[in-house]
Amino acid sequence: MLFADSARAEAESIMNELSNLCRIMTPVVIVIVLAGCTDGQDLTSNRADASNPDIVARGEVVYQESCASCHGVNLEGQANWTLRNADGTLPAPPHDVTGHTWHHGDELLFELTKWGPSAVVGNDYNSAMPGFSDTLDDDDIWAVLAYIKSRWPDEVRAAQSAR
Numbered sequence: 001m002l003f004a005d006s007a008r009a010e011a012e013s014i015m016n017e018l019s020n021l022c023r024i025m026t027p028v029v030i031v032i033v034l035a036g037c038t039d040g041q042d043l044t045s046n047r048a049d050a051s052n053p054d055i056v057a058r059g060e061v062v063y064q065e066s067c068a069s070c071h072g073v074n075l076e077g078q079a080n081w082t083l084r085n086a087d088g089t090l091p092a093p094p095h096d097v098t099g100h101t102w103h104h105g106d107e108l109l110f111e112l113t114k115w116g117p118s119a120v121v122g123n124d125y126n127s128a129m130p131g132f133s134d135t136l137d138d139d140d141i142w143a144v145l146a147y148i149k150s151r152w153p154d155e156v157r158a159a160q161s162a163r
């Protein structure tokens, strides 16, 4: 009797450990699967390569054509960008160090640019920024992000790359 109880207790504790292990392992497995889907591309926060002058030059062209109208020709953003407009949308923030862009890792910046903030945030979030999936290919998006990053001081770039 006693033996059966302790065997059951032991079995339960093994089951608990297994389910804890599953909880811990699931995100790990997902990350591994995602990494496998990108054909060996680097999933770290440094995919927008600001150290490559050719990519940065291409990104500057994309920026001036597709982003500067809202984010400013000099990345300065729109006035009072932290205050919402009457329709609930935010003005375009600066992409220089005075803004918020460098608080995000490359992957999130890519998603925001490709799909637009409304799609990334979800919950009917109302944003004035469109997604660029129809007009820019992925290399253009990485290039424009590389250009934006190239305009940050080294220490800000280092801080952002850890995100």
Ligand code: HEC
Residues within 6 Å of the ligand: 062, 063, 066, 067, 068, 069, 070, 071, 089, 090, 091, 092, 093, 099, 100, 101, 102, 104, 109, 112, 113, 117, 126, 127, 128, 129, 130, 132, 144, 145
């Ligand atoms: C029509 C105006 C408009 C254009 C064009 C535009 N944006 Fe934006 N962008 C915005 C607004 C407004 C926001 C504020 C986000 C929100 O709605 O919450 C924003 C936010 C962002 C953010 C998030 C910044 C942060 O700190 O969270 C990124 C990244 C971004 N834009 C990149 C780009 C890039 C790259 C381009 C060009 C390919 C671009 N945007 C073109 C209006 C624009």
